[in-house]
Amino acid sequence: MTAAVQLTELTVDFRRHGVSTRTHRALNAVTLEVAAQDFFALIGPNGSGKTTAIHCVLGLLPPTSGSAHVFGVRLEPGAPAFRDIVYVPEEAHYHDYLTVEEAIRYYAALHGRPVTAPALAAVLERLHLETARHTLVSACSKGMKQKVGLAQCLLQQPRLLVLDEPMRGLDPVAVREFREVLAALHRDGVTVVMSSHVLPEVEQLATRIGILDSGSLLSVSDLDALVSVDHDTYDVEVERLVTIPEYLTVEAVAGGLTRGALPQARLYAFMDLVRAEGAEIRKCSLRKRTLEDSLVATLAEGRRA
Amino acid sequence: MRNAVRLHTLTHLTCLRRNRIFHAFLMLVIVGLALTIVPGLAFDDDSNRFQTLRRLAQMLHGTISWVTSGIGLFLLWEHRRTRSLKMVATTAAPFGAWVASLFATATLVGIAMHATSGVLIFCLSWVWGVTYQYGFIYLALDHAAQSLISLGVVTMLGVVLHPVIAVVLVALVNESTVLILRQGLDMLSPSLVLRVTKALAAGLYYILPVQDPFGERTEALVRTMRAAESDWRYLAGTAAYALLVLAFAHVSTLVMLRRRPGT
Numbered sequence: 001m002t003a004a005v006q007l008t009e010l011t012v013d014f015r016r017h018g019v020s021t022r023t024h025r026a027l028n029a030v031t032l033e034v035a036a037q038d039f040f041a042l043i044g045p046n047g048s049g050k051t052t053a054i055h056c057v058l059g060l061l062p063p064t065s066g067s068a069h070v071f072g073v074r075l076e077p078g079a080p081a082f083r084d085i086v087y088v089p090e091e092a093h094y095h096d097y098l099t100v101e102e103a104i105r106y107y108a109a110l111h112g113r114p115v116t117a118p119a120l121a122a123v124l125e126r127l128h129l130e131t132a133r134h135t136l137v138s139a140c141s142k143g144m145k146q147k148v149g150l151a152q153c154l155l156q157q158p159r160l161l162v163l164d165e166p167m168r169g170l171d172p173v174a175v176r177e178f179r180e181v182l183a184a185l186h187r188d189g190v191t192v193v194m195s196s197h198v199l200p201e202v203e204q205l206a207t208r209i210g211i212l213d214s215g216s217l218l219s220v221s222d223l224d225a226l227v228s229v230d231h232d233t234y235d236v237e238v239e240r241l242v243t244i245p246e247y248l249t250v251e252a253v254a255g256g257l258t259r260g261a262l263p264q265a266r267l268y269a270f271m272d273l274v275r276a277e278g279a280e281i282r283k284c285s286l287r288k289r290t291l292e293d294s295l296v297a298t299l300a301e302g303r304r305a
Numbered sequence: 306m307r308n309a310v311r312l313h314t315l316t317h318l319t320c321l322r323r324n325r326i327f328h329a330f331l332m333l334v335i336v337g338l339a340l341t342i343v344p345g346l347a348f349d350d351d352s353n354r355f356q357t358l359r360r361l362a363q364m365l366h367g368t369i370s371w372v373t374s375g376i377g378l379f380l381l382w383e384h385r386r387t388r389s390l391k392m393v394a395t396t397a398a399p400f401g402a403w404v405a406s407l408f409a410t411a412t413l414v415g416i417a418m419h420a421t422s423g424v425l426i427f428c429l430s431w432v433w434g435v436t437y438q439y440g441f442i443y444l445a446l447d448h449a450a451q452s453l454i455s456l457g458v459v460t461m462l463g464v465v466l467h468p469v470i471a472v473v474l475v476a477l478v479n480e481s482t483v484l485i486l487r488q489g490l491d492m493l494s495p496s497l498v499l500r501v502t503k504a505l506a507a508g509l510y511y512i513l514p515v516q517d518p519f520g521e522r523t524e525a526l527v528r529t530m531r532a533a534e535s536d537w538r539y540l541a542g543t544a545a546y547a548l549l550v551l552a553f554a555h556v557s558t559l560v561m562l563r564r565r566p567g568t
Contacts (some may be wrong), residue, residue, distance in 0.1 A: 058395050060566055077566045078393075078400030089396040093388040095316065097323045102316075109312050110396035136323075 002072045004160055004191040005034040005057055009066035012052050012215075022288055028054040028215040029066065034193055036159075039186045041202045042195040043295060044212035050195035051090060053212070054164045057193070058087055070160060074218035083112050086099040086152045088166050090195075092145030096138035100129055103137050104151045109155050123154045127177065143174035148265070153190075161185060163194040164256060167201055179205060199291045203227055211290070211298045216301040230287040232264050237283035238274055245273060309398035313406030314413065317380050321414065329380060331372070338368055354433045358426060359530055362441050365422040370452035373415030375472070377407045377460035381558075382468045394566035404559045408551055411456050412449075419445045440530030447523070447540055452513055453547035457554030464561040481509045515552050518543050 012027040027049045034040040042050045055061035056068045073081045094103050101120065106114040121159055124130045127147045137145060146166060153161055161182075167175050175198070182205055186192055196202050202209065209226055211218045222280035236248075241258045244250060248270065250260040252286060262270055267284075342364065345357055384390045393403050423445045430437045437468050455475065462471035487506050493499055519539035526536050 058391075060391055060394060062564060077563050078396065078398055078402075080397050082395055083397040085395065086316065087391075090389075090390060092389070094392060095384075095389045096387060097320045097322075098316065106312065106316055107396065110309065110393065110398040112397045112471070118440075 002036075003033045004036045004071060004117050005032070005040075005067075005193055006069045006072075007032040007053070007057070007066070008069075010056055010068055011065045011204065012049075012056060012061065012065050013064040026215050027056070027063070030212075030217045031213075032210060032217060032220060034191065035191050036191050037186075039182075039205055039207045040194070040210065041206035041208070042193070042210045042212060043197070043199065043202060043291075045299065046197075047214075050212055050214040051164055052215075052288075053192070054162060054195055058085075058162060068082040086111075086149075086156050086158040088146065088149035088153065088161070088163045089163040090166075090168070092137075092140075092142060092148070094137050094145060094148050097136065099134050099136055100124075100140065100144070100148060101133040103148050104155070106154055107148075107152050109252055111152075119155060123151045126154065127151055127181075136174050146170060146174070146178070149249055150178065153185060155182065158190060161192045161194075163188055163192065163196075165195055165197060167196060167198045175201060199295065203284070203291045211295060211302075213218045213299050213302050216302070218298050223291075226289075227291050228289045230289060233261050233287040234264060234267055235259075235261055235283065235285055235287050236270070236281065238284055239280040240277070241274065241279045242277055243273065245270065258280065306399050306402050310406050310409055312398070313393070313403050314409045317406055317410035318413070320380065320383060321376070321410070324383070330375075334368060334372060338364065345549050354435050355530075357432055358433070358435055358441075359527075361429070362422070362426045362444055362529070362530075364398050366445050366448035368421060369415060369418045369422060370448045370455070372418065373411050373449075373452040374455035374459050376411035376414055377456045378463040378468050378471060379462050380407050380410060381460055390562075390566050396517070400563060400566070401555070401559050404555055404562065407558075408453070408461060408555065409457060412453065415449055415456075415470035419449045438530035439532040440526050443523075443526060443532045443536060443540060444530070447517075447543055450540065450544040450547045451517055454516055454550045457547075457551040458514055461554040461557050461561075464558055476512070478509075480510060480513050480515050483513060515546070 007030050010027050010030040010032075011025070014024045014026055016022045016024060029051060030049075042053060044050055044077045052061065054089075056063050057070060057075070059077060060081065070085065072081065072240060075081060075085075095106065098106060101124075103113055104120065104123075121130075124133055126152060129144065129147055129151070132140060135144075137148060140148075149163075149166070163182075165252055167178055170178065179201055182192060182194075186205070192205075194202075194206070203223065206223055208220065208222055210220045237257060237259045239257055244258070245262075245266075247266045248258075248262045250258060252259045264286075271281075333348060342361055345360070385391075390403075394400055423442065425438060426441050427492075429435075459471055459475050462474060465475065483506055487503070487510060490499060490503050490506060523536060523539055526532055
């Protein structure tokens with residue numbers, strides 16, 4: 001089966017002309033495969049090469065060497081393969097002199113799938129854009145602008161969605177709406193490739209994660225491998241604890257509240273101590289390894305190597 | 306392809322309709338024209354009406370040609386500035402259609418403005434009782450064709466240069482200025498450096514597109530506004546040459562834009 005997205009030894013160099021020409025390697029031999037129907041998230045610090053990789057995938061930037069294929073095709077501007085692909089850019093780079101409705105109709109027509117009035121009305125209603133349909137895109141908030149892209153996702157029924165930092169700068173309500181639409185599309189079998197800094201959202205949506213740093217792909221793993229529960233350690237928060245046992249690793253003490261971690265084997269001993277001191281447990285749960293923890297650990301490991 | 310050109314053209318027309326910078330620019334041009342034309346209209350006597358009309362037609366059509374050339378550059382720059390070009394590049398519509406639509410929009414707006422000016426000239430000649438000559442129609446069509454030449458060149462340069470630099474470059478380095486340079490070089494005493502400079506200037510002269518290919522042969526027409534049957538052949542020649550330049554500009558612009566449409 002053809003991979004939805006395939007990057008092979010993808011390398012991009014940017015030349016900066018000045019007194020002397022300097023070369024900056026934005027992507028360094030990135031090899032990656034995104035299977036059809038995956039929800040793939042590309043994460044990494046600023047300047048790690050996420051947007052460059054996405055631009056190469058979409059044919060917006062020619063690679064210095066290597067290749068990028070989408071469903072087995074090397075994309076170039078205006079390629080017929082874009083009929084099955086919708087791109088939502090990082091900044092809202094839409095035609096801001098058009099109204100919301102005009103922009104949606106324009107992009108849909110360019111995709112070769114003109115929008116019918118009922119379909120448009122349904123999408124506008126679903127995205128709460130009915131009142132803004134005659135508003136110029138330039139007058140819309142960032143959240144509303146991004147919904148223009150989201151409307152394309154819903155109207156075009158694409159095979160592949162490519163999103164570059166789609167939730168950056170959105171308010172919590174807009175983020176939630178965005179998340180729900182993306183989850184629904186993924187459930188319907190759409191392959192999603194997304195770069196993002198909003199790690200909690202990535203945790204809720206993605207099935208596979210790629211970590212980029214300084215143009216190099218440090219790891220590609222299933223979400224489960226990066227987000228897990230540590231069954232050997234408990235995180236605890238205790239009020240009015242006087243004696244600190246040697247097995248409790250204290251992480252913070254503030255306002256009479258002690259926060260720390262202890263091994264699972266010492267949990268009952270700790271409970272006894274708390275009861276004996278008349279202290280109060282505010283929180284006690286198995287330690288979770290978040291995506292943020294994994295990202296930080298992978299980046300540190302990568303930089304050491 | 307045709308449908309995509311139509312879609313983009315309609316969108317560009319919306320852009321021009323709603324863009325305040327473009328409106329301000331047009332207002333500036335109109336005010337400038339009015340300040341130049343109105344005093345002449347007010348103080349010229351009846352015996353001089355034909356010459357006034359001729360000057361007015363030349364000024365109007367010349368200015369419109371200049372504005373028409375700038376529209377392609379303006380649209381290109383506006384879309385690159387807002388980076389909305391990548392939204393076009395990531396659709397299934399042929400990318401060449403977008404480049405073609407720049408020229409189509411400018412041409413449509415130019416034709417509309419030339420037609421309006423033509424009607425104005427016709428009305429003035431009727432009001433003033435000046436016999437209307439076909440040369441006025443020739444002048445409008447010739448300027449419309451000439452504007453396509455500069456439209457193509459300026460838009461093509463706008464892909465690689467800042468628009469202001471592109472305009473300045475076209476204004477400073479064209480076949481007229483290079484001809485003046487060549488004439489100046491002819492007057493200097495011969496040397497090796499001069500020979501090389503002359504060769505370079507000659508090469509440049511033949512490479513640069515000619516703005517008015519039959520200007521010398523139609524001087525009499527422009528003076529009298531009487532168009533002989535043979536003159537229309539020059540118009541056809543200018544139009545063919547303009548289409549050739551435009552086709553070259555289309556291919557060049559497309560090749561350059563396709564390399565990095567996202568930036």
